[in-house]
Amino acid sequence: MANLPETAGPLYEKVKDYILDHIGSGAWGKDQRVPSEHELVSMLGVSRMTVHRALRELTSDGHLVRIQGVGTFVAPPKPYSTLIEIVDIASEIRARGARYRADILLLESLQPSQELLAAFDFATRRPVGHSVILHHENDMPVMIEERFVNSDLAPDYDKQDFSAVTTYDFLQKSTPLTEVEQVIAAITADEETARMLALEAGAPCLLLHRRTWTGSTVATVNRFTYSSRYTLGSRYTPGSIR
Amino acid sequence: MANLPETAGPLYEKVKDYILDHIGSGAWGKDQRVPSEHELVSMLGVSRMTVHRALRELTSDGHLVRIQGVGTFVAPPKPYSTLIEIVDIASEIRARGARYRADILLLESLQPSQELLAAFDFATRRPVGHSVILHHENDMPVMIEERFVNSDLAPDYDKQDFSAVTTYDFLQKSTPLTEVEQVIAAITADEETARMLALEAGAPCLLLHRRTWTGSTVATVNRFTYSSRYTLGSRYTPGSIR
DNA sequence: TGCCGGCACATGTATAGACATCTTACTCGA
DNA sequence: TCGAGTAAGATGTCTATACATGTGCCGGCA
Structure with a gap:
């Protein structure tokens, strides 16, 4: 025994x-x-x-x-599962008492990059929309957001909806939010990212990938890039735990 | 009946x-x-x-x-937290079905670096303890944790308490947790960090600063460093909340 | 008065046995 | 040869019982 x-x-x-x-x-x-x-x-x-x-x-x-x-x-190995709250950059910045602005750089039907296709299982789903938005705090660039919408989402989507500036607004306009999966990582800025965020090439950046399911459909893929000069803060107050 | x-x-x-x-x-x-x-x-x-x-x-x-x-x-109702959940790296790794190990590299009374003093308002509070812990997943280094304890914490702290391997255990041993503030950022690994995490110098890393109040006292400062090979994922399912 | 032992009652763990449900593989007959 | 039926074996659930462990109260004794 x-x-x-x-x-x-x-x-x-x-x-x-x-x-x-x-x-x-x-x-x-x-x-x-x-x-x-x-x-x-x-x-x-x-x-x-x-x-x-x-x-x-x-x-x-x-x-x-x-x-x-x-x-x-x-069991086969699984991805990490720590909760990170949905990031609403506009609220973040406003809460700091700063001025917020967002510029839509690109808004059309495009294929996402091969990298994103591979990472997020878009191979069998044709995206109907693609937007690139640059977010500013006090006129300093803070974050680049890329957003994709899947073709199996509600077909009555138009460019008006699609141009909703914050991801949170965007999701509110679609079907109710049911599930979010986020992955956060550190990268070094490539040349274009560095130019847009006013960094030197090779500077460390935060990368935030997000998949959102509304109902049973993949609705968006967002890529966030934070400059290392900016941070995501958090405050947690459990209060009445025995 | x-x-x-x-x-x-x-x-x-x-x-x-x-x-x-x-x-x-x-x-x-x-x-x-x-x-x-x-x-x-x-x-x-x-x-x-x-x-x-x-x-x-x-x-x-x-x-x-x-x-x-x-x-x-x-159970008493829990507050709606807008924040990043407390990171318990040991639970994270175990939940993935992987093997977890933690090595205490240093455990003594030290001054934190000038950078940490400035960042976390330690200037007026002399820390009584300092530990550096290297966390492993399947024998691969994953994270370096530095932990400080403030001198105005309960004076009956001894090295036994202080060597609690996970931050969660550590906090459980101290006074009840009341508030946590976390900041996440991207950095490039310096030479020592790269050596400890088996990276190349200059590789992008995640940095996680945390301040914890127990009662009204600053208790710990933790610095987490995740290799870019590892990510923090999150999954949020509002439907399951009753 | 104060302390302490013991009792009642709560949850925590462990066992043996029974039956339910599900999958796979094998047998036997058409 | 194919297919239905069945048996074996795996996990899932449920019960009855026993004992372990922790808490709080109450009553008796010093």
């Missing part, structure tokens, strides 16, 4: 640790199959409910995938 | 719905006490394990608070 860790605490936690250790060491083969509940019961000498609870919690933690009638498998 | 919803699905889901409905209607009084497991068993005619599972899942969802030996209570 295999040995569980001798640390203190509930049995199911020891079973979880035992399984995590074996996931990490790759001991369960390249098909990533975890022993069945019955096998684990025999191996570890605990009841099936205890094994089941350990497996269930590891599943909800994202370590495992379970398929009824088939078995338990090590 | 009270009636459970007649919808399909597992019993414990019906029990969860039953409890959520009563939370929503405020039926359980202003002290927000939920009936005990034993009472729910009598009321609903299901086994205690089923009631227990429903209560446990509602607790981990944040709807309830349970105190062993005391009882179960409706």
